Amino acid sequence: MIRHVVLLNLPPEHDKAILLEALGRLHGLQDKVAGLVSFDHGPNADYEGKTPDFAYGFVVTFTDRAAHQAYEAHPDHVHAGGLLVSICAGGYDGILVADLVVQDS
Secondary structure, eight states, X not given: OEEEEEEEXXXXXXXXXXXHHHHHHHHHGXXXXXXXXXXXXXXXXXXXXXXXXXXXXXXXXXXXXXXHHHHHHSHHHXXXXXXXXXXXXXXXXXXXXXXXXXXXX
């Protein structure tokens, strides 16, 4: 399994409608990409004080790398990624991504 973890550095004045559109497109990929197991998103509580600049994030779970690659290449993902870049502080640099390879639970 792969957990694709994405944190977004959103300035206070970001356009919430654009964020919601991007998240909607990504959420909709559950029905379009085989092997996309789940999509969860929400505000970053940052309880440990390690990521204060990253106000929001999402986690996508995939069965394997092939499913992750299909997600990456899907036009809805490409479009959503462009939307997120457009509202994050620093554009592309305002997005932190980690891909965790985890045991199937």
